[in-house]
Amino acid sequence: MGYENIIFAVENSIATITFNRPKALNALNHELIKEFSEAIGKISENEAIRVLVLTGSGEKSFVAGADITELATFNAFQAKKLSEMGHNTINKLQELPIPVIAAVNGFALGGGSEIALACDFIYASDKAKFGLPEITLGLIPGYGGTQRLPRLIGKNRAKELIFLGKMISASEAYEIGMVNKVVPSESLMEEVLKTAGMIASKGKVSIRAAKQAINSGMNSDLATGLKIEIDAFSLCFAGEDAREGTNAFLEKRKPEFKGALNK
Ligand code: DAK
Numbered sequence: 001m002g003y004e005n006i007i008f009a010v011e012n013s014i015a016t017i018t019f020n021r022p023k024a025l026n027a028l029n030h031e032l033i034k035e036f037s038e039a040i041g042k043i044s045e046n047e048a049i050r051v052l053v054l055t056g057s058g059e060k061s062f063v064a065g066a067d068i069t070e071l072a073t074f075n076a077f078q079a080k081k082l083s084e085m086g087h088n089t090i091n092k093l094q095e096l097p098i099p100v101i102a103a104v105n106g107f108a109l110g111g112g113s114e115i116a117l118a119c120d121f122i123y124a125s126d127k128a129k130f131g132l133p134e135i136t137l138g139l140i141p142g143y144g145g146t147q148r149l150p151r152l153i154g155k156n157r158a159k160e161l162i163f164l165g166k167m168i169s170a171s172e173a174y175e176i177g178m179v180n181k182v183v184p185s186e187s188l189m190e191e192v193l194k195t196a197g198m199i200a201s202k203g204k205v206s207i208r209a210a211k212q213a214i215n216s217g218m219n220s221d222l223a224t225g226l227k228i229e230i231d232a233f234s235l236c237f238a239g240e241d242a243r244e245g246t247n248a249f250l251e252k253r254k255p256e257f258k259g260a261l262n263k
Pocket of ligand 1: 023025065067069082084109110112133142
C-alpha cells in the first residue's frame, strides 16, 4: 500500500512513521488513521523491526489533534465508526511488542498527545507543546487521554490539564513526568535514533519481556505484577540472548545479541 498521509521507513531495524499532513499540522483524518493502522500491522508482522519511532512532518507539529474540519461534519454513526477505528489503532500501537518512542517535534494536541501517551516514552523538542484541548470544543479526550494521562502524571494534574484544555511547554511536560527528555529541536531525531539504536542492540527477547511485564503489571495489583515478572523473567531463558549476555560478562567481552530462540 502506498501512503499519502504518513511516511513509513525502516532503517537499521528501526521503523519510523512520520505523520505527514503538514498543511493541516498533521491533524488526524480518517485516511491518516487508516494508513497508520495499516503500517502498525506491517510492523507487527516484521520480526526484523526492533524499535518504532513516531514523529511529525515539518518543524511545527507532531499532530495537532483530530482533523476539526472532518469532526465538524460528523453524525453520530460516523463518529462511532471513527472512534472504533481510532481506538483499535491506538490499542494496536500500545500492544506492539517492540518499544515505541514518540519524538514530539511540535504541537501534540488532543489525539496527538494521546498517541504520544500510548508510546513507551516521549522525547520532545524544546519547541514542543502538549495539551488536551477537547474541552474547548465541547468534547472530552477520545483516544484514551482520560485514562493514560492520569496513570502517567497523576489524577489531579491530569484533571487540571483536561478541565482547562490548556497547552503546556515541553519543559512543563518534563517537570510533570509526561516527557522523558527535552532536546534542542535540531537534534531531536538524532537523539531519539541514538536511543532507539541502543535499545535495538539489546536482547530482543528480554526487551519484549520487560515491556510486557511493565505494561501488564501496571494494570494489575503488585502481587499479580510480581507473578507476571516471574513468567517474563523465565521467558528470557527461552532465547539464546540470556546465555550470550551472561557468558559475555564472564568472558569480559561485549555481548552479541541475535534474538534467536533456544533450539
Ligand atoms: N484540524 C484541522 N486543521 C487544522 C488543525 C486541526 N486539528 N490544526 C491546525 N489546522 C490547520 C489550520 O486550520 C490551518 O489551516 P489553513 O487555515 O492554513 O488552511 C493550518 O493547520 C495552520 O494552523 P494555524 O494557522 O491555526 O497555526 P497557528 O500556529 O496559528 O496555531 C495551533 C497552531 C495548533 C495552536 C492551532 O492550529 C490550533 O489550535 N489547532 C487546533 C488544535 C485542536 O483543537 N485540535 C483538536 C483537538 S480535539 C475521537 C477521538 C479523539 C478525538 C476526536 C474524536 N473519537 C473517539 C471519535 C480527538 C479530538 C481532538 O484531538
